[in-house]
Amino acid sequence: MKLNPTMKAVVFGLALVASQSTYAQGLKDAYKDYFKVGVALNTRNFSEAEQKVILENYNSVTCENDMKPGELHPNEGEWRWEKADSIANWCRRNKIPMRGHCLVWHSQFANWMLRDKKGNFVKKEVFYQRLRDHIHTVVNRYKDIVYCWDVVNEAMADQQRPAWGNRPAGSPYRESDLYKLCGDEFIAKAFEFAREADPNALLFYNDYNAFDKGKSQRIFDMVKKMKDAGVPIDGIGMQGHLNIFNPSMEDFGNAIDKYATLVKHIQITELDIRANEEMGGQLNFSRQGVEIKPWVKALHTDQYAQLFKCLRKHKDVVDVVTFWNLSDRDSWVGTSNYPLLFDKDLNKKEAYNAVLKFDPALDNVSPIEDFKPSELNQPGQEYPMVNSQGYARFRVEAPQAKSVIVSLGLGGRGGTVLRKGKDGYWWGTTEGPMDEGFHYYHLTIDGGVVNDPGAKNYYGSVRWESGIEIPAHDKDFYALKNVPHGNVQKIIFHSPSTNTEREAYVYTPAGYENPTKKKGGKAVANKYPVLYLQHGWGEDETAWSNQGHANLILDNLIAEGKCEPFIIVMTYGMTNELKFGHMNEFDWTAFQKVLMDELVPYVDSHFRTIADRDHRAMAGLSMGGMETRMATLARPEVFGYWGLLSGGVYEPKDLQNIKAPKHMFLSCGSKETPDRIKKAVDDLTAAGFKATGYVSEGTAHEFLTWRRSLKEMAPLLFK
Ligand code: XIL
Numbered sequence: 001m002k003l004n005p006t007m008k009a010v011v012f013g014l015a016l017v018a019s020q021s022t023y024a025q026g027l028k029d030a031y032k033d034y035f036k037v038g039v040a041l042n043t044r045n046f047s048e049a050e051q052k053v054i055l056e057n058y059n060s061v062t063c064e065n066d067m068k069p070g071e072l073h074p075n076e077g078e079w080r081w082e083k084a085d086s087i088a089n090w091c092r093r094n095k096i097p098m099r100g101h102c103l104v105w106h107s108q109f110a111n112w113m114l115r116d117k118k119g120n121f122v123k124k125e126v127f128y129q130r131l132r133d134h135i136h137t138v139v140n141r142y143k144d145i146v147y148c149w150d151v152v153n154e155a156m157a158d159q160q161r162p163a164w165g166n167r168p169a170g171s172p173y174r175e176s177d178l179y180k181l182c183g184d185e186f187i188a189k190a191f192e193f194a195r196e197a198d199p200n201a202l203l204f205y206n207d208y209n210a211f212d213k214g215k216s217q218r219i220f221d222m223v224k225k226m227k228d229a230g231v232p233i234d235g236i237g238m239q240g241h242l243n244i245f246n247p248s249m250e251d252f253g254n255a256i257d258k259y260a261t262l263v264k265h266i267q268i269t270e271l272d273i274r275a276n277e278e279m280g281g282q283l284n285f286s287r288q289g290v291e292i293k294p295w296v297k298a299l300h301t302d303q304y305a306q307l308f309k310c311l312r313k314h315k316d317v318v319d320v321v322t323f324w325n326l327s328d329r330d331s332w333v334g335t336s337n338y339p340l341l342f343d344k345d346l347n348k349k350e351a352y353n354a355v356l357k358f359d360p361a362l363d364n365v366s367p368i369e370d371f372k373p374s375e376l377n378q379p380g381q382e383y384p385m386v387n388s389q390g391y392a393r394f395r396v397e398a399p400q401a402k403s404v405i406v407s408l409g410l411g412g413r414g415g416t417v418l419r420k421g422k423d424g425y426w427w428g429t430t431e432g433p434m435d436e437g438f439h440y441y442h443l444t445i446d447g448g449v450v451n452d453p454g455a456k457n458y459y460g461s462v463r464w465e466s467g468i469e470i471p472a473h474d475k476d477f478y479a480l481k482n483v484p485h486g487n488v489q490k491i492i493f494h495s496p497s498t499n500t501e502r503e504a505y506v507y508t509p510a511g512y513e514n515p516t517k518k519k520g521g522k523a524v525a526n527k528y529p530v531l532y533l534q535h536g537w538g539e540d541e542t543a544w545s546n547q548g549h550a551n552l553i554l555d556n557l558i559a560e561g562k563c564e565p566f567i568i569v570m571t572y573g574m575t576n577e578l579k580f581g582h583m584n585e586f587d588w589t590a591f592q593k594v595l596m597d598e599l600v601p602y603v604d605s606h607f608r609t610i611a612d613r614d615h616r617a618m619a620g621l622s623m624g625g626m627e628t629r630m631a632t633l634a635r636p637e638v639f640g641y642w643g644l645l646s647g648g649v650y651e652p653k654d655l656q657n658i659k660a661p662k663h664m665f666l667s668c669g670s671k672e673t674p675d676r677i678k679k680a681v682d683d684l685t686a687a688g689f690k691a692t693g694y695v696s697e698g699t700a701h702e703f704l705t706w707r708r709s710l711k712e713m714a715p716l717l718f719k
Pocket of ligand 1: 239
């Protein structure tokens with residue numbers, strides 16, 4: 001086929017769009033309105049897969065080592081351009097501008113510049129001449145591609161002895177050979193030479209721990225002194241070798257604010273966030289075999305998320321944020337320190353998504369300060385608290401802890417990381433409003449899982465978890481009100497198939513206490529239909545009445561005349577034994593025996609039930625829904641009404657050749673798979689079955705979905 005011009009345009013247009021969109025969602029695009037995102041590279045970083053990651057995510061490149069004086073210019077007259085050139089040429093071909101790193105540093109330096117053949121210091125004029133030649137040669141060679149230079153690196157001291165009595169304060173400068181020979185004049189000279197060599201490049205002073213209160217003051221004082229003397233310093237580079245515990249974003253933001261009063265350009269030049277607090281010489285470069293636990297990953301992700309939030313807020317002055325290395329594989333702090341956004345196999349970590357998929361709307365909002373104790377708190381406990389928008393706030397006392405994480409938060413972050421306040425408590429507020437309704441959570445303190453002593457406990461995830469309630473706008477339907485109340489009683493029944501004594505909770509509606517009722521003027525036995533109602537995977541027989549409020553939902557519906565009074569039986573579905581990911585090994589028939597051969601007969605013989613299929617229903621949430629599906633399809637003669645709450649669907653093909661139920665109820669939250677529910681109900685209806693679907697607005701796989709589902713399902717039963 002020949003392409004006409006319009007078709008060509010369409011085809012090539014698509015091709016263009018396709019190739020752009022291959023690289024469209026990277027970090028550089030997410031941050032295009034904020035700052036450039038850069039990466040430090042070495043010559044081993046150019047496999048096809050690595051090039052793809054670089055091109056997708058970064059629009060600035062730094063040579064990790066290859067432009068350092070010691071690498072480029074190891075001896076007088078000896079230049080080694082090969083590696084720096086190859087990276088610069090790749091950047092030229094791909095039109096990615098470079099940061100130059102670095103011109104003067106006490107480490108990886110061309111030390112020959114400072115000394116004569118015998119090893120003695122040369123005169124500082126000789127050194128300046130050599131340095132000037134070096135700077136001019138290097139800066140000129142890369143002028144076309146390098147837009148800024150780290151002119152001086154790490155010239156300030158880590159500690160400074162304070163003044164005491166008559167003794168003056170110690171030197172704020174690092175006692176390097178450079179300093180010993182020249183005092184702080186070498187700093188001024190280096191900037192002057194760089195400006196001569198390229199008047200267009202931005203010139204930076206670069207240092208580590210630049211967020212530290214003391215060190216930031218020393219950096220500030222030095223840069224101020226230099227600028228006041230006319231030294232051409234354009235910006236301050238904050239290296240950014242951070243860890244999962246430190247610094248606080250308050251300190252980091254304060255340092256930026258302080259520098260911003262002095263310079264117009266601040267760059268994060270060497271970002272990585274390692275999983276421990278070791279520094280410099282003590283850094284354990286190889287922690288082979290050290291497993292990175294989920295709580296460490298949560299801290300890592302959160303530290304990145306908080307840092308980028310802080311940087312976005314400072315976008316007016318922050319112009320580039322550069323990661324120090326591409327992936328953990330070649331991180332200078334060691335693969336096992338887990339420092340970057342890409343793991344050792346170049347896979348994106350959670351932290352990558354937290355940095356990439358930020359919600360700008362949440363950057364500058366703070367919650368309304370109308371927090372009240374959660375209604376599920378233990379007696380007299382103030383925290384956790386909830387505000388009118390659905391934010392949750394936590395306060396935990398753990399004086400010796402290094403980290404406290406609450407497992408509850410906005411999706412994908414592994415929870416909310418608390419910070420130690422000046423009062424010694426650990427504090428934190430969810431990043432945004434939570435879904436309305438009930439949530440389980442726990443604390444992880446230095447890797448150990450404990451409950452929040454402020455909150456009551458609810459069985460879920462195969463443990464008694466802390467619970468918190470975000471008041472729902474429709475909470476009235478499960479509220480404890482002044483209406484006639486039924487009873488929830490615990491029963492114990494014998495199970496021959498498992499040879500155990502088993503428990504169940506039985507709700508009998510208000511009025512059950514009367515053995516007879518009047519019908520047509522005659523006293524007849526007061527009998528009730530029964531709903532067998534199952535919990536989910538990590539829950540047990542307590543869940544539906546504790547956190548589900550099944551009894552209150554029924555009390556209220558019955559009081560309003562919206563549903564027939566019926567009995568609810570809630571027993572343990574034997575689901576806790578299932579290991580995640582081993583669903584197909586689960587023996588569904590064990591519970592079916594207990595339920596249908598043992599519990600149903602027991603209930604029918606110990607309660608006044610109407611003991612037939614049309615007056616018996618089964619429903620369950622999540623894995624209890626799957627149990628319901630299996631049990632009802634295996635023995636369709638036992639139950640007449642079937643309900644799956646976030647627990648799958650029935651399809652017409654499931655119902656071929658079996659006795660159809662009187663009514664099926666399928667539901668889930670709008671944040672689950674509502675389309676699947678709608679389609680299943682349409683298909684069932686079209687095939688002539690009676691089915692009702694329900695989607696709980698604004699909720700996910702959680703108890704408000706199931707409370708609402710029970711409220712919608714109950715009126716449909718036994719009709
Ligand atoms: C590091 C490199 O990543 C290593 O490969 C090298 O062995 C030592 O230097 N501060 C800096 C960077 O300014 O140049 C350092 O880079 C890391 C600390």
